Amino acid sequence: MIKLTRRSFIKGSAALTGITLATGKGFFHQTSPAYAEDNSRETFAYTYCDMCNQTPKCGINAVIRNGKIVRVESRENYPNAPLCAKGIASLQELYDPERLLYPVKRTRPKGDPDPGWQRISWDEAYDTIVKKLNEIKEREGPEKVLFYVGDPKEPRSAVQRLAYTFGSPNYGNESSTCFRAAALASLLVFGLVTLGSDPTPKTRTCLIWSKNPAWSGPYGHWKLHEAKERGTKFIVVDPRVTPTVSGLADIHLQLRPGTDGALALGLINVIIREGMYDREFVDRWVLGFPELKAYVQEFTPERVEKITWVPKEKIETAAKLFATEKPATWIGSASPTVHSSNAIQNHRAILALVALTGNFDVEGGVTIPTEPLPFDLFAGNPAFNRETDIFPQIRDKRVDKEYFPVWAHYINEIQMNMLPEYVEKGLLKAMVMFGGNAMMWPQTTQYQQAIARMEFSVAADYYLRPWTHNFMDMVLPAAMTYERMAPLAIFGRKIYLREPVIKPLGEARSDWRIAFELGTRLGYPEEFWHGDEEAALNELLKPLNLTVDDLRKHPEGLEIPPKGPNKFRKYELGLLRQDGEPGFPTPSGKVEIASQILAQYKFNPLPVYREPLESPLSTPELAKKFPLILNTGSRVPMYTHSKLRELPWLNQFMPEPVVRINPKDAAARGIKDGDDVILASPHGEIKLKASVTNIVLPGVIDVFHGWPQANVNMLVPRNFDPISGYPPYKEGLCEVKKT
Structure with missing residues (x-):
């Protein structure tokens, strides 16, 4: 068994990044109350990591003493392993003293920089949410309420079901700036997603x-x-x-x-x-x-x-x-x-x-798989999500259909990038958000202002994040992966059940439970199994004639055998189209x-190339002032998007926001590694540290997103792709200068 302790974390992470671990403040073994006495008995429980996204769900063996997790190990005989630095650091997130553990509501008017958060009970929170949403539904229609899922992505199926059951087609998620455009392109070419x-x-x-x-x-x-x-x-x-x-x-x-x-x-x-x-x-x-x-x-x-x-x-x-x-x-x-x-x-x-x-x-x-299991990437399916029965009846009320008709033709989730326009035109009045982040959008302040202008907005999250929640009315404490059950973990044809390995801290509740309890209180107890997550999972497993109890009997995972061997060239065999005819869907x-x-929809049917709207070729005069190419959103080993910057084990490797610049470009500007610099575009500027490195191409800079003190998305214009509505995070113009 691979045992991942702080020592192995230091060794692996330092080798990965070339940075040694700083000790002192944030030293987990010294500061966390999670650790029991050394002589207490250890027990073991299995779960999976969610420190990345809906994948890879790397397996965790949690070592527990007196009801607290004291260390994590890679789970043996599990599809994805070993744990990386993020998975090892998940205990710091679980036991972070800054974590939100109780529902809170604002006590000061929107616009006040201090919301004056006040602890409330879950009953008060639910009563307020239900009252606000039903008032808007009765006055202007259920479609005026937006339901949104950011990260983690696990509650997508539950929240989509909640939106459609409530009567709103306006369910959105963060894939309107991530995966769905690639999926849309694939649907247009092949009729399926790859x-x-x-x-x-x-x-x-x-x-x-x-x-x-x-x-x-x-x-x-x-x-x-x-x-x-x-x-x-x-x-x-x-x-x-x-x-x-x-x-x-x-x-x-x-x-x-x-x-x-x-x-x-x-x-x-x-x-x-x-x-x-x-x-x-x-x-x-x-x-x-x-x-x-x-x-x-x-x-x-x-x-x-x-x-x-x-x-x-x-x-x-x-x-x-x-x-x-x-x-x-x-x-x-x-x-x-x-x-x-x-x-x-x-x-x-x-x-x-x-x-x-x-x-x-x-x-x-x-x-592509010959016999995929009846689940989507998020362990739901169209029937469970109510995409087959309710959504077709209400899809004409979605707010994005006039803006991006090709997107609306294929993608059931609304395109979220026009949120300021939806709110400005009165198309959306309230928002129920799970794990959202206002910094994900270009020109972030416009989205923060849009959220603030809504009659009511509530979020579920692990932390109070000012750049998003200061513009909202209420925040609910979400349970973390060690504390929650749904959804299932699916690897090819193998299914794993996840169950809580410890009780939720404080009054935190899982996203699925929150969504189902809201659905029940909104008047749909049967549709949400009276808030019972296990009953919902049983519903998802019905097409396979399985139950949660069946999965409990197989902690090693339950393999669903295919009906026959894998087949290729399925387009010749009539296996891709619903009508059974040869060809593509x-x-x-x-x-x-x-x-x-x-x-x-009056677009060029060919995959035509269009030069970026701001580039050395399309705007040469602008490029004289901003001669570098702005490339944002690259991945680094220790962070996932904007997540995990609160954790000392990870933050030590990149404690401040940096801009990567090639040595030739740095020398031309008198910039040395570690210098304070200003990164400017035609749309704004931010301050960062220079990282002079050959990893980037001369003429191009590389900036990571998600830093509240240096939000690079403020430098990105809202020049959206007309087909998908996607923002230009990786093509604009900029300049770097020493402060």
Whole structure:
């Protein structure tokens, strides 16, 4: 068994970051009241970590003394392991003295910088929420209430069910700036969602596009190195020199952020020019190839080099490798390629590259499961979420349909990025938020003001976070992963039950329990099983003829055997369409490089490239004042988005916000490592510490998001992609100067 203690944490984290651990304030063993006397008996309980997102749910063996967790170990024989630094530090979050443990309400008017939080009972909290929501429902309609889930993502299914049962189609989540645009692009091209597949023993080439699994997915990164040892060639597209690049890349395409679509079209240009595309697949299964062939003629390697900064020789070499060394797979990220004002079309161009080379749903290529279990990424399903019975009756009342009709056509969650406009126009009057963060949006103050203008807003969270909650009326204490049950953990065809390993601290309650108790008090006790989470999980398990008790009997996980062997080229077998006919679940039944849905809504059906709205090429005069490219939102090993900065074990490795700048750009500005600098864009400025490093491309800076004292999203304009509504977090202009 791998035992993860503070000593191993120090050793592993220091090796990872090159920073030694500072002792003193925040030393967990000394300051936490969690630790019992050494002679007390130890017991063990299993759960999973939620310090990242809905994945990877790495397994935890919690060691308990006198009802308190004293250390964590990696769970043996569990799909994702070992625990990383974040998982080990989860105990600091659990026992943080600043954690919110009781419901509170504001006692001062909105606009006052101090809400005057006052502790209240759960009964008072529920009574107030129910009264406010029902008043608005009766006066103006249930659609005026917004239900929202941020991070953790675990309560999505429960809260979506709550929204639709209440009668509001206006359920949203943080994926309106993260995963859903990539999903939408995939739906437009293939009719189904894929972010690619890991290489298998048959894979000869793997294209990793703007993803750094060495940091964002360390639990599975070793599989990629095993593939490399087997002989798989790797092409990595990233503006940074990441550990994934240095450890795996045979070819590194180091592009200017925001130009992914141009690079993909340049690769396609070479493949078509050389006749290396899969003619049989294209002729039978691809719609729009002649039009794409004509369009990509202008994306020669020479022109693409000028756009992307990638040398034309590398474009030629990468294209030929991906098209000829087959089967080839692709691993994409949920967000970097779509954090652009041309989000959908950029990502569609990458998907077209996969399709044209015939690498879709072939063994060793980009595959999809033959018999997936009846759960979504968040352990719900459309029936449980009430997407099949209630949502179709109320979808016409969603607030985003006039703003982003293609998004509304495919995605049931509303596009949240127009929240200020929804509130300004009176389309939304109240908000029920689980784990939200106002800093996630560009020009954050507009969203804070929108929340403050609502008649009523309530959040559930682990902490009181001023940048979000100071604009709200009430905050409820949420239970953490060690203290809650739902949802299930699902790995392929294996299901694990999670149950609380300790009692919730204070009066914290799980998100699922809060949602179900609200639903019950709002007048829907049967629909929410009178607040019983276990009954809800039993409902989810019904399609498999299982119960929670069945899972309890299998702490090692319960494997659901498939009905038959995995099958490839399912589009030939009639396994992708609901009507059972061969083809893809798109309007044409083909891979739609020319999208009929985009044409229906008056967008260009091809994956056309559009230069960022602010760039050296589109706004050269502006680029003279702001000559650097602003790349935001990269991952680091110790933090997840804006989370975990409160924890001393993690904060010590990056205690202050930094901007990464290449040594050439730093020298030209007289900047040295550790200097105080100002990062400015046409839309604002913030103060940070300079990190001078070759990890970033000359001409590009790299900034992490989520720092309250240096909110980089204040530098990002609200120039949304017209199809998905996504903000341009990875393409704008900026300048760095020494203070």
